[in-house]
Amino acid sequence: MAFISTGYNPQKPMENRITDIGPHKYDDYFPPVIKKNFGKWLYHEILEPGVLLHVAESGDKVYTVRVGGARTMSITHIREACDIADKYCGGYLRWTTRNNIEFMVTDEETMKALRDDLNSRKFDGGSHKFPVGGTGASVSNMVHTQGWVHCHTPATDASGPVKCVMDTLFDEFSHMKMPAPVRMALACCINMCGAVHCSDIGLVGIHRKPPMIDHQWADQLCEIPLAVAACPTAAVRPTKVEYNGEKVNSIAIKEDRCMYCGNCYTMCPALPIADGEGDGIAIMVGGKVSNRLSVPKFSKVVVAYIPNEPPRWPTLTKTVKHIVEVYAANAQKYERLGDWAERIGWESFFKLTGLKFTQHLIDDFRDHAYYTWRQSTQFKF
């Protein structure tokens, strides 16, 4: 390999440097029908799963075909999406906030050809490249984080469990038979880059063992006060320990106060927390962001721990599928999972799903915990 310079000169970094130019303007790449009817859309219809029709005041129509995608995408895959956009869509395409790709055309015939083409494309391993779906009252594509593919703090993988859950719920992705949209997300640790805290079903990687303390390196690798300040439960404190016959500055952890958030490890690499046996996934349900009918709400933990079972996470996928099925069978039309659970009561939620209620599911973090205890004699046996 011979280094190919772009013309950048490390000796003179400011020479011809361009900075602070920001993103491209949002309308640089509007398809013509979008540009023409901007702000003038009248209504929309979902013609079939994964296919939207938007009608403008001008009478113009745009057909959108939505396909799910793995968030981790190769340039070979992106180039194939570009080929499709060139063939059918005048070279335009867009992504949604949930890692879907949308292809837009202006007539029904092209839409059908496009849809069939997208559904026909498969990877060598047999999975779909561009599965059409994820609209309306369906299980839409999961948003997720990096996991073991590229993150330093995960308690589980992200792409793998998401692939397994979406395989299990593929029929629910490609049909609209849920009572309401089901939005799922996975975050590989409680940092929640994937913001699962307001999802109908949120999967979050959790640790279950306090960090180990690498006394040899703590003072060299870390700003110890930052690690101390990072702890939400004041379990971390500075200390001096004997290491190889010498007194060294290090860290002590009160283990019974630690709830394994890993925040100290984020600040201090000398506090490794990951553990193959201890780590796994908690399932949270019933959150939402939309203001429709009820106000936005947080997801609640209904399964405290499921072990990591790579490569196919069978216990996780089975549990998620089961929750989705019980919800679909019992909720009213338009009712999000959390609204259903609140209407029937959480006692009924656990009865209907058969999930075991354990002490882990009772909040004990700060003042908020008290407001989740039951201050009433109104409850269901």
Place this chain on the structure above:
Amino acid sequence: MAKYATPKLDELESGPWPSFVSDIKQEAAARAKNPKGLDYQIPVDCPEDLLGVLELSYNEKETHWKHGGIVGVFGYGGGVIGRYCDQPEMFPGVAHFHTMRVAQPSGKYYSSKFLRDLCDIWDLRGSGLTNMHGSTGDIVLLGTQTVQLEEVFHELTHKLNVDLGGSGSNLRTPEACLGQSRCEYACYNTQDMCYQLTMDYQDELHRPAFPYKFKFKFDGCPNGCVCAMARSDFAVVGTWKDDIKIDQEKVKAYVAGEIQPNAGAHAGRDWGKFDIQKEVVDRCPTHCMNWDGARLSVKTADCVRCMHCINTMPQALHIGDERGASILVGAKAPVVDGAQMGSLLIPFISCESPYDEVKEVIEKIWDWWMEEGKNRERVGETMKRLSFQKLLEVTDTPAGPYHVKEPRSNPYIFFKEEEVPGGWNRDLAAYRKRHQR
């Protein structure tokens, strides 16, 4: 022939959902074949090494990536996330494998030419792997070596006219829903506000000066497709003040079953005939609607704009004309002090370019938070520590009942000294004249 046996990952190639393993293998094969005859600037087999280290994680159930370390491009404090493998001898192709965040256009519309140009840069100078997109919205270029960072940045800025996104304790890459480009619910031009504010705050985005990260998100309506209220420190959510516009003929068409409710979102199951009373009027959270069999009416003063009726009958009901946005502040995920939802600060604000009113609120919040916020404290946590009243005060916002779900249920009230006649400087001697000790 694959460089490593990956029996566990191979099991992720089956099933209908797109397999990231198949896709990474596809990229590995394309690089091995090298049809364009590129002189790859980082190891040609890095996708295989990525699969190799991932297979190791699948066996051990632990990650093999280390903390970032300080890498970046000159003059920026964000946009690059350093990443090193903790088994570099075993997997030299990904020994260092840094991420670059590239600013996405708001709404994420692309031309195939732009994407191909970006792919060409990443083909030569990176792993050929991406995230489309990262959680905050950026295009994520996944995996390159330190010496390539400036080169990629040079190509992005000089050839593609595009910048890096945010990371670290700065303004993160703002994100908007697709707004008026293809949605009839958008109450303001989300993409334009997002773009303008991104451009106006380039310095805050590239050069960390904050206690911690700060996110803007722009939702066009209360449906909240970019999750602004749950995921951004500063959420701008479209709303309106006047009447929902009703096309009574279209309402009748829904009632008669001529138009599918909810734009056909429930078509995959037989929910029975559409019942406007049961499905719309009775479900309205404030019971502000009435259907007399011929005419639908809404008592606007009682409407909280939840969107249910509009979502259910999008051809008959339309958002009002007096449009703007509500601003909610302080949402965040659990780290450090627990998850928070955005709290309503400004009930209604005009959303006309150049958005001076919105920027005024932002800058007042920043001034306060940069002064008072602790290291790694999100603004929502500063609000909890110093009170919502303080936020009202620093943003010159008068308190109103819309700011709370209910008034306080304790009388532990802080009064300002000037609110109390005579102030707090009292005469103990005079008191003792009235009251013996």
